[in-house]
Amino acid sequence: MLFTKTQKLQSKLEENLFRNQQVGLVPTMGALHSGHLSLIGRAEEKCDVVVVSIFVNPTQFNSSKDLEKYPRNLENDLEMVQKTFPNTLVFAPSVEEIYGEELKTEKFDFGRITIYMEGQFRTGHFNGVGTVVKRLLQIVNPHFAFFGEKDFQQLRVIERMVEITKLPVHIIGCKTERESNGLAKSSRNELLSPVLKEKAGIIYRCLQMAKKEVYKSSIPEIKTKIKQDINALPKFELEYFEIADVQELIPTESIQPNMRYRAFIAVFVNQVRLIDNLALNY
Numbered sequence: 001m002l003f004t005k006t007q008k009l010q011s012k013l014e015e016n017l018f019r020n021q022q023v024g025l026v027p028t029m030g031a032l033h034s035g036h037l038s039l040i041g042r043a044e045e046k047c048d049v050v051v052v053s054i055f056v057n058p059t060q061f062n063s064s065k066d067l068e069k070y071p072r073n074l075e076n077d078l079e080m081v082q083k084t085f086p087n088t089l090v091f092a093p094s095v096e097e098i099y100g101e102e103l104k105t106e107k108f109d110f111g112r113i114t115i116y117m118e119g120q121f122r123t124g125h126f127n128g129v130g131t132v133v134k135r136l137l138q139i140v141n142p143h144f145a146f147f148g149e150k151d152f153q154q155l156r157v158i159e160r161m162v163e164i165t166k167l168p169v170h171i172i173g174c175k176t177e178r179e180s181n182g183l184a185k186s187s188r189n190e191l192l193s194p195v196l197k198e199k200a201g202i203i204y205r206c207l208q209m210a211k212k213e214v215y216k217s218s219i220p221e222i223k224t225k226i227k228q229d230i231n232a233l234p235k236f237e238l239e240y241f242e243i244a245d246v247q248e249l250i251p252t253e254s255i256q257p258n259m260r261y262r263a264f265i266a267v268f269v270n271q272v273r274l275i276d277n278l279a280l281n282y
């Protein structure tokens with residue numbers, strides 16, 4: 001069932017709240033794939049009513065070209081959701097419905113977790129993400145909201161935003177779905193040719209190499225090797241590769257005992273920006 005207006009969605013949700021049912025929210029930017037469906041699946045298992053939002057949020061893009069070329073296909077998305085999860089409610093609001101007249105971004109104090117990686121290379125991105133997710137949480141008022149580990153820094157940012165704002169919601173992190181060559185499923189993969197999509201499997205292989213080598217080689221050695229391997233492929237350019245602790249997301253050059261680390265990577269493939277990450281020692 002499709003909703004484009006906040007009020008209509010809220011009236012529908014009130015019926016469920018009245019019956020004391022658990023509500024789940026899965027925020028997405030559409031161009032849905034099996035990664036999104038796995039989040040909806042988790043939500044359907046855990047909740048009585050699930051809302052999937054489809055909204056390409058302009059304030060989280062730091063390049064107008066990137067926003068323009070972001071894939072959009074609401075008809076396909078609706079068909080996909082209806083086929084697999086016929087009871088899921090789809091909320092696809094307009095930009096005005098979410099922001100009103102003015103595209104204003106709220107400034108959050110996320111602390112150290114947004115200094116590096118996506119925070120460093122996409123200025124203002126996480127304030128945009130925080131703004132839209134806060135708004136969606138206020139509209140839907142869910143008991144649970146589901147986010148992918150594929151965007152691990154985003155997941156940590158949302159957890160922090162919920163702490164700051166004290167919104168009464170539990171955030172659930174979900175595993176990354178991958179193509180058969182290991183490439184993390186992403187709406188942006190649609191922008192790649194089949195050949196480049198196949199070659200982009202190197203991104204996951206680099207993460208796996210880091211996992212294998214993390215206690216054998218030094219982190220600078222791992223970084224140099226990954227940079228060489230990625231940049232050796234035509235049309236591929238490494239933006240960053242970092243190993244960072246999962247708590248503060250501060251890149252490190254050496255592994256400390258009793259700390260949990262992930263490897264994080266961002267690569268341009270023919271100007272399409274792909275990100276991924278992998279747990280290294282837990």
Ligand code: AMP
Pocket residue numbers: 027028029030034035036038039146147148149150151174175176177178184185186187
């Ligand atoms: P997006 O539409 O890219 O903003 O993603 C919407 C949600 O789906 C976010 O919580 C993402 O982390 C999650 N997601 C994106 N790709 C994947 C994937 N391959 N596996 C699992 N979750 C994903």
